[in-house]
Amino acid sequence: MNDTPTQPPARSYGRKSIRLTLQPQDLMAEDAPIAGVWTARIITLFPQAFPGVLGESLTGKALKEGKWQLETTDLRRFGVGKHRNVDDTPAGGGAGMVLRPDVLGNAIDHVQRNTRGNCPLVYLSPRGRRFDQRLARSWADCDGVTMLCGRFEGVDQRVLDHYDIQEVSLGDFVLTGGEIAAQAMIDATVRLLPSVLGNAESIEEESHSNGLLEHPQYTRPAEWQGRAIPDVLMSGHHGKVAEWRQHMAEEITRARRPDMWAEYEKTKGK
Template identity: 75%
Template structure:
């Protein structure tokens, strides 16, 4: 283990710790706040866009907190090596098991309550709105951001790590995926969205894509807002929005439409 500190970002109370923390962070651990732990080679990439807009305001208000753990701090030798060549040969480099173990143990020692340990991997289960809702009901999540050719498989087996993918494509590392998943989850926490109904009516909330949205001006480039939305008849508006959601989902996402119809039939 190392005495290099992790970063904690948020606000409110300060809890006791055996390790010093960076002087630039005035907000260590928040009791009871939903916690995102990030194990990464690039802790400076956080909070990134998560520090802006609604998620950033919620971070400052202590509705959630962010802790980063630097893999390099656990590197081996004078040069803090974190990777080595693949056993059996092949291109690229693989993150070392002993380095990963030290970083994971440091993060998990600070984890409280129910916090799944997740490796961001293109071979994992695809992240979706249901997973975001499940994470939001927990106490937080620990995300391991891979780099290079990935991580030593023994670490995944030893810690029982769940692999999750942002989509069917490959990124250079897990940091962007981590920010996307955290954003999707944090916005579901109580008090983050100004209007709680927003999370109920949006895409994927009920298995359908969201209906079209319009606002002023009423006429733009010769295109008017649909008359039903200007009628004031809330029942007709709700029916129109439902029909449009179904139409768009069936046309654009046959997979979602099939799942929706199958669920509706049960």
């Protein structure tokens, strides 16, 4: 008996909604996806966690305007048996549960059938490569990204090997699942898409964009709690302002992130 549903749905957000099925879609219908739009596809046990913070502010506005798309696929719909089980005990014993390879495989195959273009397949894992601005920029240059959100003790290794899935970590800590990490990574990527942020200069001056941490920022009032804005920022001399900001970015990076500073020094010397 095949316990996999014939039409496991996915939730989608943005200017148009979409229900993923195994049937061809009418591209003129209201629920058709927007062709050629950067798309984040999430395989998760908690589709209701999305869009979450991604539906707010800059990313939320861009989502509503159809500048990017978000599709969620409920892993539970691919579960086996009457109770739609998605996990089992670890081979060799041990605490916790592991997501099953047959369940994950069916879910990934389904999502991949509806994926077009260059769309990296990623598993959010604390043992993966650490996510950074460079990786966000790389994903922004793709057609989208497919993210597998883990739970429990992780996923069966055979799935990662079979699909050659890239493991990526938000940082050196452990979360209950991959949903929070997925939202953080998508946010960092979407804001790099053309027309989303609306100010390319702002992106270039942000922390990590040029290999340095960002310089300090100030705004009105000119004096607050006895602390004044640095005179150079009030001088109106754009060249001196640029020099000051560069100098401060270098000083802060050197003091706070010796690893970044060392890499920056190498790049600067080329």
